[in-house]
Amino acid sequence: MSLPLHTFGTLSGDFAAPHPLKVLPLADALTTELPFDRVAIDLRSDPVGGVDLGALHALGFAAALTADSRGPGAALPIFAGLRRNDVVAAGDVIGVTARTGRIGVLYRRGADSNSLFVTERCNSLCLMCSQPPRNEDDSWRVAEALELLPLIDRNLPVLGITGGEPTLLGEGLTRILVGTAEHLPDTHLHILTNGRRFADRRMVTAVTAGRGRTTWAVPIYADTAARHDQVVQAPGSFEEALEGIHNLAEAGHRIEVRFVAHALTVPRIMGFAEFVWRNLPFAEHVALMGLEPMGLARRNRDVLWIEPAEAARAIADAARHLATRGMAVSIYNTPLCLLPRDMWPLARRSISDWKQVHAPECEGCSVRDACAGFFLSADASWRGTDIRPVTNETPEPAHAR
Amino acid sequence: MEAAFGRTAPNIPRVEKGAPLPHRVVALGDGAQVLVTNDAGEFMALDRADFATFAAGRLTPDSPAYDDLVARHLLLAGRPEVALRLLATKVRTKKAFVQQGPALHILVPTLRCHQSCLYCQVSRRPIGADSFDMSPETALHAVERILESDAAALTVEFQGGEPLLGFDIIKLVVETIRRRAPDRRVTFSITSTLHHLTDDIAAFLAEHSFQVSASIDGPEDIHNANRPLPGADAHRRTMEGVALARRVIGAANVAAITTVTRRGLHHPEGIVDALIGAGFPSVFLRPLSPYGFALRSARRTGYDMDAFQAFYRRALDRILWWNRQGVEAEEAYAAILLTHILTPFHSGYVDLRSPAGAGLGVLAYDYDGGVYASDEGRMLAAAGDPAFRMGTVRDPLPVLMASDAMRLIATGGVAEDLPGCRDCAFLPYCGSDPVHHYATQGHVRADRQPSDFCRRHTGLFHLLFGLLLDGPLEKQALLTRWGTQRLRPEAAA
Numbered sequence: 001m002s003l004p005l006h007t008f009g010t011l012s013g014d015f016a017a018p019h020p021l022k023v024l025p026l027a028d029a030l031t032t033e034l035p036f037d038r039v040a041i042d043l044r045s046d047p048v049g050g051v052d053l054g055a056l057h058a059l060g061f062a063a064a065l066t067a068d069s070r071g072p073g074a075a076l077p078i079f080a081g082l083r084r085n086d087v088v089a090a091g092d093v094i095g096v097t098a099r100t101g102r103i104g105v106l107y108r109r110g111a112d113s114n115s116l117f118v119t120e121r122c123n124s125l126c127l128m129c130s131q132p133p134r135n136e137d138d139s140w141r142v143a144e145a146l147e148l149l150p151l152i153d154r155n156l157p158v159l160g161i162t163g164g165e166p167t168l169l170g171e172g173l174t175r176i177l178v179g180t181a182e183h184l185p186d187t188h189l190h191i192l193t194n195g196r197r198f199a200d201r202r203m204v205t206a207v208t209a210g211r212g213r214t215t216w217a218v219p220i221y222a223d224t225a226a227r228h229d230q231v232v233q234a235p236g237s238f239e240e241a242l243e244g245i246h247n248l249a250e251a252g253h254r255i256e257v258r259f260v261a262h263a264l265t266v267p268r269i270m271g272f273a274e275f276v277w278r279n280l281p282f283a284e285h286v287a288l289m290g291l292e293p294m295g296l297a298r299r300n301r302d303v304l305w306i307e308p309a310e311a312a313r314a315i316a317d318a319a320r321h322l323a324t325r326g327m328a329v330s331i332y333n334t335p336l337c338l339l340p341r342d343m344w345p346l347a348r349r350s351i352s353d354w355k356q357v358h359a360p361e362c363e364g365c366s367v368r369d370a371c372a373g374f375f376l377s378a379d380a381s382w383r384g385t386d387i388r389p390v391t392n393e394t395p396e397p398a399h400a401r
Numbered sequence: 402m403e404a405a406f407g408r409t410a411p412n413i414p415r416v417e418k419g420a421p422l423p424h425r426v427v428a429l430g431d432g433a434q435v436l437v438t439n440d441a442g443e444f445m446a447l448d449r450a451d452f453a454t455f456a457a458g459r460l461t462p463d464s465p466a467y468d469d470l471v472a473r474h475l476l477l478a479g480r481p482e483v484a485l486r487l488l489a490t491k492v493r494t495k496k497a498f499v500q501q502g503p504a505l506h507i508l509v510p511t512l513r514c515h516q517s518c519l520y521c522q523v524s525r526r527p528i529g530a531d532s533f534d535m536s537p538e539t540a541l542h543a544v545e546r547i548l549e550s551d552a553a554a555l556t557v558e559f560q561g562g563e564p565l566l567g568f569d570i571i572k573l574v575v576e577t578i579r580r581r582a583p584d585r586r587v588t589f590s591i592t593s594t595l596h597h598l599t600d601d602i603a604a605f606l607a608e609h610s611f612q613v614s615a616s617i618d619g620p621e622d623i624h625n626a627n628r629p630l631p632g633a634d635a636h637r638r639t640m641e642g643v644a645l646a647r648r649v650i651g652a653a654n655v656a657a658i659t660t661v662t663r664r665g666l667h668h669p670e671g672i673v674d675a676l677i678g679a680g681f682p683s684v685f686l687r688p689l690s691p692y693g694f695a696l697r698s699a700r701r702t703g704y705d706m707d708a709f710q711a712f713y714r715r716a717l718d719r720i721l722w723w724n725r726q727g728v729e730a731e732e733a734y735a736a737i738l739l740t741h742i743l744t745p746f747h748s749g750y751v752d753l754r755s756p757a758g759a760g761l762g763v764l765a766y767d768y769d770g771g772v773y774a775s776d777e778g779r780m781l782a783a784a785g786d787p788a789f790r791m792g793t794v795r796d797p798l799p800v801l802m803a804s805d806a807m808r809l810i811a812t813g814g815v816a817e818d819l820p821g822c823r824d825c826a827f828l829p830y831c832g833s834d835p836v837h838h839y840a841t842q843g844h845v846r847a848d849r850q851p852s853d854f855c856r857r858h859t860g861l862f863h864l865l866f867g868l869l870l871d872g873p874l875e876k877q878a879l880l881t882r883w884g885t886q887r888l889r890p891e892a893a894a
């Protein structure tokens with residue numbers, strides 16, 4: 001079952017610091033090299049009264065998580081009675097909103113993906129945006145990210161950076177990249193960007209700290225400016241993104257191309273594939289994705305809707321086109337039962353575990369564990385009518401060659 | 402990646418309505434379709450009416466062909482500097498070979514050969530003759546020249562004569578290169594009858610991951626008639642060598658190279674069946690080459706290029722038929738041309754380049770220490786014309802590069818600047834081959850269209866584009882696999 005990214009608890013004591021906190025069991029907390037005022041000690045499985053909270057307070061720890069509220073008088077701030085105890089675990093980094101008792105997980109140890117959400121602002125407005133941008137000053141997110149970085153486990157293989165559009169942070173993005181170089185030197189960065197601001201070479205210079213250990217994941221939705229610009233609702237953005245990609249690549253940066261299949265993009269998907277092959281063969285990865293029915297995608301259902309089986313067929317053809325030519329391709333957010341079997345090796349379980357589900361139709365399916373399944377937000381009206389459990393007898397989907 | 406083309410003039414006005422970008426055209430098949438290509442090798446077939454509208458600059462966005470033409474940079478819409486930048490990057494990628502020194506180094510350890518093939522391209526010498534072997538000193542000087550090249554990956558190819566008759570020299574060259582440059586990427590290859598392959602030699606070739614090309618002209622009768630030996634057993638001996646090579650070096654590393662003689666011309670299916678039946682995953686069907694002795698014996702063995710065309714068409718069809726039976730096999734030359742047509746890259750093949758591969762991409766070291774701009778240049782010299790002799794193995798690379806031979810090549814080495822080629826739609830996939838045209842037409846700048854080279858290639862391009870654009874889907878998929886074979890990760894293993 002999917003694990004949410006936040007929960008609520010009861011806060012007692014004088015909790016003032018809005019900093020992200022590293023959750024550590026007592027033994028790890030006492031030996032950590034992190035500053036104690038960035039550590040919340042996880043005492044949920046320790047016997048009540050077995051630990052001297054006053055002493056921990058004196059040592060300078062920021063807070064403790066306990067199973068029950070410990071009564072008044074504890075000098076150390078306490079988060080108690082979490083609505084869901086499994087949301088927060090040792091090694092995680094949490095952000096606490098004192099006013100509401102909300103405990104958000106900013107970093108989850110061992111999760112298949114961890115990301116910094118660095119801004120809600122964006123200079124495009126994609127018709128299918130799952131997280132519609134908001135034009136508010138949220139520069140506090142940069143400060144939070146900078147405080148978070150030292151608390152992340154150093155052995156993290158990949159850290160995502162998403163938004164909004166991270167390049168709008170300008171120098172703020174530079175600081176985040178410098179921070180990752182300092183605190184997470186061995187971690188690969190995967191940064192989602194629309195690429196447009198990299199049309200200006202100064203922006204490329206500003207991200208030099210990420211060169212070599214960053215993959216810039218840039219969406220290209222068509223092989224022509226007219227169609228791409230229509231999807232992202234920003235004239236000129238196709239050309240800006242292509243210039244941006246070239247500027248990045250010429251400066252030694254690594255590129256991933258991302259494509260989302262829906263009614264506006266599927267008609268030109270083969271042209272898109274050939275365009276990428278001819279113009280961006282240096283891209284290290286191409287991700288072909290099914291639609292996430294969230295945010296603007298729901299509102300724009302009328303223009304975006306296409307039978308998932310048709311989208312999957314188009315994705316499979318484009319993936320085959322690119323894979324035959326030696327490019328690294330992945331298929332995201334697409335159920336296996338809609339894909340021809342020769343494309344199964346390219347299909348990934350791409351949906352983050354906290355928002356991934358299977359459908360009632362999946363009952364008895366033999367490839368469930370390998371299948372991406374569905375976004376939690378995909379109700380029956382989004383899943384289409386072609387989902388069928390795969391069994392040994394299942395023939396190839398009708399359209400497969 | 403060098404941003405050599407990255408800077409463009411600012412403030413060029415946007416183009417709102419598609420305007421044709423530089424392109425070349427050729428009518429296909431019965432003329433109902435016109436093939437349009439750009440300098441980067443992107444292409445599109447248009448019907449006559451669309452083509453007329455396109456060429457007049459009047460194609461509008463509601464035409465079904467419009468978006469495809471814009472996406473392939475045949476029509477310009479939007480900011481010109483962006484389209485030009487993408488095109489420049491593509492041309493730079495296609496012609497990346499110009500950015501490095503010679504990668505292919507052909508070495509002739511001996512001119513001696515025990516066979517006397519009717520069409521022999523080399524002035525071979527009888528097996529007992531002395532003073533036609535490369536000396537160890539010459540070989541070591543050749544190694545110096547090879548290592549002087551700054552190419553990222555080097556290929557050292559041993560030819561002859563029968564190169565295995567000079568195995569000591571092969572061993573010396575390979576071991577010296579390995580010792581002197583242990584970290585450089587070097588591929589070794591050999592073209593041989595394999596008659597003289599022994600267990601020990603095979604083990605050596607395997608140790609150094611040799612690519613082996615066995616000269617096999619098809620079924621036994623054709624092969625033996627082309628390659629007379631006292632025992633009339635040339636075919637059997639080659640196949641014994643092939644078996645040994647496969648066992649020791651690996652089947653994937655043994656390919657067949659087939660010279661199509663007049664005798665073979667009428668048996669395309671028989672030749673293909675013999676080669677594929679013998680288990681070759683890659684066969685290379687070559688027409689007779691007009692060099693050396695071959696030029697002189699042309700009357701005896703030669704034929705018209707149309708006849709080769711007809712042969713090739715049937716042979717290709719037969720190879721595709723075998724693929725449909727589940728036998729994976731390619732025709733190597735088609736695969737090269739398809740790489741040029743279907744990918745943003747060049748195959749690396751030195752004879753299909755503009756600027757020419759001769760001297761710039763390949764050097765040939767003759768047994769006597771002469772250095773030539775290509776193997777053909779060496780054969781031409783053996784036939785009496787040293788025009789493409791650059792110097793000797795003792796001359797440093799910069800001196801060889803400044804030779805008269807290179808000056809001659811430079812004047813006829815750029816197809817974009819040659820009569821015939823400069824307006825040819827197949828130019829992005831073809832090459833200038835000035836040495837060949839000097840040999841056959843008398844001049845490096847000779848008009849290409851009447852040449853056998855051009856007729857052969859025009860025919861191949863029409864054949865391949867016909868299949869790619871209008872052939873059955875199954876054949877299209879197979880040809881695509883051939884052209885992209887070497888780009889897939891599994892091929893690298």
Ligand code: SF4
Pocket residue numbers: 335336337338358359361362363365366367368371372373387388389390
């Ligand atoms: S039935 Fe469900 S689990 Fe099985 S392949 Fe389809 S979507 Fe995936």
Ligand code: SF4
Pocket residue numbers: 816821822823825826827828831832849850854855856858859
């Ligand atoms: S040789 Fe012939 S086919 Fe090749 S580019 Fe020149 S004109 Fe075209």
